[in-house]
Amino acid sequence: MGQAVPVGCLTIDSHAIKRNNLKRQRKERTSNGSSGTREKVWYPFLSRLGQKYIQQMMALSDRLPQMEKRPRSKPMSGKTVTLLCVTSFLVGFLLSGRVGILQRAKKESNSMINHGSKVSLFTNNCENKRRLGEMGPIDVMNEVSKTHQAIQSLDKAVSSLELELAVARASKDSRLGLKNSKSTPQKVFAVIGINTAFSSRKRRDSLRETWVPTGSKLKKLEKEKGIVIRFVIGHSATKGGVLDRSIDSEEAMTHDFLRLNHVEGYHALSSKTRIYFATAVAMWDADFYVKVDDDVHVNLGMLATRLAQHRTKPHIYIGCMKSGPVLSQKGVKYHEPEYWKFGDEGNKYFRHATGQIYAISKDLAAYISINLPILHRYANEDVSLGAWLIGLEVEHIDDRSLCCGTPPDCEWKAQAGNVCAASFDWSCSGICKSVERMKEVHGMCSEGDGAVWNWTLS
Incomplete structure (x- = not known):
């Protein structure tokens, strides 16, 4: 059991x-013997x-x-x-298949949503292209022009800010460099520096007898009109020598010199120009800084009028613009030792103001003052100034009233009511025999002694 x-x-x-x-x-076994x-x-x-x-x-x-x-x-x-086993298997298979279908459906739904957004973006893009396509060639060019102008405006704004910063820095440095730290540069309209040399006493006197005020009138012009006039000169190689003492004596009588820390020499005019602008910026806060040679006739009232027309513009370079040949031959006047920098033989200089007279605005003078040590000097000082400014956002103003010829040219223009701001002979790079002829030119081409006193800065 x-x-x-x-x-x-x-x-x-x-x-x-x-x-x-x-x-x-x-x-x-017996009942299922014949089963499948x-x-x-x-x-x-x-x-x-x-x-x-x-x-x-x-x-x-x-x-x-x-x-x-x-x-x-x-x-x-x-x-x-x-x-039961087969049924369980089928149920499991069906359930797993249903889950897979649901997952695929979800993925396909998300895919459709993404595809829909892509289609929407594509549609918007096509819509923009369609609108552009509907615009005519003139409309498209107008849009391109507007965009280009906007970019240029931004570039100019950035350049203006950079130069304004340079002016502020130069002003601060100049105040620190003055002997009296409490003093500040005097605010004026224009500083006119007359480039002169030790041997040019007669030229200076010819100007004092014509268009350069002397004595109390010089001070009155500076105080009432904001126009400062100075003869610009450095010192001799032997500082304190006889040449320097002669200038000391002349200055004691006229009080119209601006003395530079510079060794005088004809082949050092580019350096003298740099130092002149730097010194003038340190002493006067002017709207314009003018450089003129001592053999050129100037109508001060007309010059002030021409400058005032551009007073609201930030970066101004005014003069008679030219582009002369680069002289590679040694021994000739105005020979350029670095002629190879301007291209092949026979090339011309870039456009720049002729050296007899030109003017630059305050921010450009400040730029020269700040970058004084690294500004390259070419043989000709007018070319050097043009080189310093050509890479900046500067407006070049070609003013032909600054380069009239001597009589009869300036005389005819004065009679027609088009008084010249400056006159000289191109052939002599100034007035030929200026000491003898300055009074003659002044008598025929002058605007009148009262013109500058009647001028007002609006």
Whole structure:
């Protein structure tokens, strides 16, 4: 007899289980002998699972105490187990497929949203292109022109700010450099520096007798009209020598010199020009700084009028603009040792104001003052000034009233009401025999002695 083993609330008879399994196996073999290939495959597998389960239960029954035998439920057939397995598999397959479909649907939805935004951007882009396409060639050119003008305006604004900063720096440095630290540069309209030399006493006197005021009139012109006039000169190679003492004596009588820390010499005019602007900026806060040679006739009232027309402009370079040949041959006047920098033989200089007379605005003079040590000097001082300014945002003003010829040219123009601001002979780079002819030119081409006193700065 088999032993009854209690398991929880159930009582298991191991021998009865074996007999029932053998009977069930024989019955299923006879009843299912002609069943299909699928049951032949699945039944042995399930039978082995059942046998393993029975063996485990028998091993467990040996260790558990005996329990009261109770009736148990009828075990499931192999066909039912097979059906449950297949059903579970199909349900799992369907559920996993549904989840995959949902995930793909979500991805496709997001893709459609992104695609929709791309289509929207593409549509907007196409709309912009369509609008541009509808514009005529003239409209397109107008838009391009407006954009170009806006860029130029920004460039000029930046350049203006940079030069204004340079002016502020120069003004501060100049105040620090003055002997009396408490003093500040005097505010004036224009500083007119007349370039002169030790040997040019007669030229200076000829100007004092014509268009340069002297004594109290010189001070009055400076105080009432804001026009400062000075003869600009440096010192000799032997500082304090006889040449310097002669200028000291002349200055004691006339009080119309601006002395530079510069060694005088014809071939050092470029250096003298640099130092003149730097010194003038330190002493006077002017709207314009003018350089003129001592053999040129000037109508002060007309010169002030021409300068005042450009007072509101920031970066002004005024003169008679020219572009002469670069002379490479040694020994000739105006020979340029660095001719090779201007290209091949026969080339011309860039456009620049002729050296007899020109003017620059305050910010440009300040720029020269700040960059004094690194400004390159060419043989000709007017070329040097043009080189210093050509790379800046500067307005070049070609004013032909600053380069009238001597009589009869300036005389005819004065009679026609077109008074010249300055007159000289091109052939002599100034008035030929200026000491003898300055009074003659002044008498024929002058604007009148009262013109500058009637001029007012509006």
